[in-house]
Amino acid sequence: MKNDLALIGVAKTFGPHVAVQDVSVDIAEGSFFSFLGPSGCGKTTILRMISGFIEPSAGSIRLGTLDLAGIVPNRRPTALIFQNLALFPLMSVAENIGYGLKVRGVSAAARGRKVDEMLDLIALSGFAGKRIEELSGGQRQRIAIARALAVEPKVLLLDEPLSALDLKLRQHMRAELRTLQRRAGITFIYITHDQGEALAMSDRVAVMSKGQIEQIGGSSDIYDNPGSAFVASFVGESNILVGRITATDGQFAVIETAVGDLRGRNPKHLTTGDAAMLFVRPERLRIAAAEDDLVVNSLTGDINEVMFEGLTFIITLRHVSSRLVTLSLANDGTGLAFAPGSRQTVSFSPADGLILPAGPIARLDVVP
């Protein structure tokens, strides 16, 4: 489409420090796209390059057929929502929202209409005359979005805008942002280190590590089919078992780990002898019933700890080899059938175990 945003081989170095490296991505017009990555991986740098505050050291950024190189921020068809919102404290809500139009020379009457329309959109009609300091965190959030949308940008850029809010409001704003994006019909590019946020809102997600894109895909794709050890460990929870491939057959392979030989999917076609990691999501592990005929992927140990989280029970099992394994069980209202300390066997289907090449991971609690 004509307002697709494309980053082509974009890089940014600060002196000797490489902040962003060879980032190429196509972002479809009207989609909700997220850059997800740990702190310091270059997300803000990418956003500031798209908005024009810094020029890439290499590569180009295009909006449709328009090359954005050399276009200063005040002339770019992008609008940025700052991490701290950066609402003008000395202006009223209406003046904030209308500011972009005012500097474009739009008449006061037309501006007023647009401000009302924007306040309607964010469900804050009647707030026009309020001062910024009178608003709650969530309201300020919405004003910032309204201020950016008022100039009718082609692309809205959001830099971790929810990080300052408390959990409840954050979850509420996720849904709200998604709704606002649908209504506005423009591209939202969202930056976050919170994988829950990225997965919940986005059409597509780019997972970043150390200035590079590790994987781009839809939310469920990223979650269920991570392409690297980093993505598998950074997105969602996983039990990570390090080992070596001992056998392969078709889509599957067997990996020898400290807790025994385990079978899982082998999408990267690793071969016998390769260093590998097995990733199993806690919710894919289940407690085996006595009558189950367990041939593969069973781990026996003592229940170490049970944490109740409302939706789920988070259970850690100390395997006989003394490794800890985490599983989560849905809270179906019947409670747990076993007590902490009891000996249990857990297992998972080979389709739920994912074997990937050993590589850097995003967490420290690995089973060696």
Add this chain to the structure above:
Amino acid sequence: MSSALTRFGRLGLAYIFTATGLWLLVLMLLPLIVTIDYAFRPFLPPVDWGGPNDRYTFDNFAVVLLNKFNQTIFLKTIWASVLVTVLSLAACYPVAYTLAREKRSGRARWLAIALIIPFLVNELLRAFAWQLLLSYKGLFNQVLMSLGFISEPFDFINKNVGVIVGLVYTYLLFMILPLYTALESLDPNLVDAARDLGAPWWRIHWDVVLPHAKPGLANGCIVTFMLAAGSFAVPQLLGGTGSLWFTQLIYNQFNAINWNMGAAYAFCLVILCLVFIVIVMWLLRVRLSDIAR
């Protein structure tokens, strides 16, 4: 108040209040009262003190304000001080802004040092230096003449240029520091946000930066104006004979032992400064509490 009590203790607080009170009383209030008292009495030989002629009168002020020569100098002092303030603001704002925005970089630190070092030198010496530069056969005239801009030396000293340049330079820091303090507290994201919304640089300053810096701006303008209008050494050294300053009139009266007349002159200067403060605060719509922040 209670936190101040726990912090300084009863004795400490008592000291602070007494010291401030004494400061105000001895160094500000008493001299002012004495000056006013003198200003409204006629100049008399000691034998007539307390006599029938020693009564309150406006005569001194009539001389100060109605004399043509005095009027010229009084007005000159006002417009020249306003000009000094405006020039100083124009010169200092970009510097203070750069300093505030780049406060983390090494460049800003060098700039700050470069600004402060000249002020370690005595004010009089600096004025002398300017005198050398601006004098009839001084460096500026020589350079300008050798470049062909002027055919004969320009009389900087007697044409008020010397005083104005000298005053701007002398009180530079009093403008930069309050501006810097105000600008430093501005969230740089606000500037970027305005830019992102399409504002050209001058609009960003007008809509976002200046309103934020207003208290510091008022502070700097008021202090610079008062220092300029009340300056004595700089006009004395850089003003020449053709461009007297109001303070020099005051000095002349005290020098001629007519303290009463001198007090009347001084009182007019005080009133002038107060009026200026009120006008600036009204123009910028700031309150005293904003400035004291």
